[in-house]
Amino acid sequence: MGDIWRRKWFAKGEQQKVTDEFLQMYAGQVSRFISSEPEKLWEKMALIVLFDQIPRNVFRGQPDAYAFDKRAFPLAWALFSRIDELPVHFKVTVIVALCHTESVEVQNEVSKYVKERFCPLYDSTHPELVASLQRISCNHRERVVLFGRIPERNEILGRKSTEAETAFLAAVKHR
Numbered sequence: 394m395g396d397i398w399r400r401k402w403f404a405k406g407e408q409q410k411v412t413d414e415f416l417q418m419y420a421g422q423v424s425r426f427i428s429s430e431p432e433k434l435w436e437k438m439a440l441i442v443l444f445d446q447i448p449r450n451v452f453r454g455q456p457d458a459y460a461f462d463k464r465a466f467p468l469a470w471a472l473f474s475r476i477d478e479l480p481v482h483f484k485v486t487v488i489v490a491l492c493h494t495e496s497v498e499v500q501n502e503v504s505k506y507v508k509e510r511f512c513p514l515y516d517s518t519h520p521e522l523v524a525s526l527q528r529i530s531c532n533h534r535e536r537v538v539l540f541g542r543i544p545e546r547n548e549i550l551g552r553k554s555t556e557a558e559t560a561f562l563a564a565v566k567h568r
């Protein structure tokens with residue numbers, strides 16, 4: 394049994410087959426829900442994951458990683474107005490999705506919420522989560538405040554980096 398498992402687990406062809414099947418399933422779900430108007434909270438959360446989190450992981454380093462940001466953002470932004478009503482795992486999903494925007498105003502709102510509301514509420518019960526969310530929020534906000542965009546995306550999206558962005562990215566590599 395162990396040998397069969399090992400051959401399957403480490404087989405590149407098998408991994409590609411799984412990837413291809415997943416991408417086909419993902420594309421089907423995107424097509425199915427791209428124009429939907431979810432009513433229930435869990436539907437909205439599922440679509441945020443579908444349009445924000447999954448593409449960033451599946452298409453890392455490719456333009457498709459950001460292809461559905463315009464669909465995920467309004468869902469997350471609408472939930473942000475009632476974020477205090479959400480369970481902690483939903484709050485984190487909404488906050489992370491909003492951190493992906495290149496809007497200074499939104500970055501400021503999210504950063505303020507994380508610092509003033511989320512951290513004090515969860516620091517004693519979820520310190521690692523709080524630290525991670527603070528780092529994510531701070532890093533994204535810093536870039537958007539400095540450059541009006543997230544420079545790590547420039548090459549992927551075919552945008553030309555400024556000298557300041559290039560210097561910043563070089564410095565970040567050495568932090």
